[in-house]
Amino acid sequence: EAEVAQSPRYKITEKSQAVAFWCDPISGHATLYWYRQILGQGPELLVQFQDESVVDDSQLPKDRFSAERLKGVDSTLKIQPAELGDSAMYLCASSILAGEGDTQYFGPGTRLTVL
Amino acid sequence: AQSVAQPEDQVNVAEGNPLTVKCTYSVSGNPYLFWYVQYPNRGLQFLLKYITGDNLVKGSYGFEAEFNKSQTSFHLKKPSALVSDSALYFCAVRDMGRASKIIFGSGTRLSIRP
Numbered sequence: 001e002a003e004v005a006q007s008p009r010y011k012i013t014e015k016s017q018a019v020a021f022w023c024d025p026i027s028g029h030a031t032l033y034w035y036r037q038i039l040g041q042g043p044e045l046l047v048q049f050q051d052e053s054v055v056d057d058s059q060l061p062k063d064r065f066s067a068e069r070l071k072g073v074d075s076t077l078k079i080q081p082a083e084l085g086d087s088a089m090y091l092c093a094s095s096i097l098a099g100e101g102d103t104q105y106f107g108p109g110t111r112l113t114v115l
Numbered sequence: 116a117q118s119v120a121q122p123e124d125q126v127n128v129a130e131g132n133p134l135t136v137k138c139t140y141s142v143s144g145n146p147y148l149f150w151y152v153q154y155p156n157r158g159l160q161f162l163l164k165y166i167t168g169d170n171l172v173k174g175s176y177g178f179e180a181e182f183n184k185s186q187t188s189f190h191l192k193k194p195s196a197l198v199s200d201s202a203l204y205f206c207a208v209r210d211m212g213r214a215s216k217i218i219f220g221s222g223t224r225l226s227i228r229p
Contacts, residue, residue: 042205100215
């Protein structure tokens, strides 16, 4: 069964450092999402891509976060500089299209700890 | 604006008993409703969804959910709980319209005791 791949699974960094997360969606999925999940809460959308284009980045803190999906396949989410409040699980998901009823399939996530 | 609520932070059930995890929602149009499960340090796994049609939706691992439009609810159910069902469950809603985004509830921790 095809899965969404993410790396690394765990990342510990010091504040003010740069971190990057990688996501490889299920093959053929045009839509890719990055979510942030704070402990004890549900995931919140950071950015949505349709192929290589950003569809929604309204909740992305653009002063420190950036995301790209250059060839419309895999994607990278970067934080620079990291702050203590960025400690969270970062989840990547993909779906075939961007329709309201399309199922999003999630990767295992990257647990970020900022010291 | 759309929203989703999971009124119970934790649900405790004995193995073999039926379980219910509650979810209510608010949208301006027709809702698209989802249930996901999350195990420790893992991503979310899709269980089931309601798009249209039959109000009773069957999903993975024996779970089902009933869409109730008048009560704006989409409760997750299982006739006989297993210890392995212990996990964190998220309800999610998406409003109609391609510009809408999926909104997740705060989660309900399900604990099944042997």
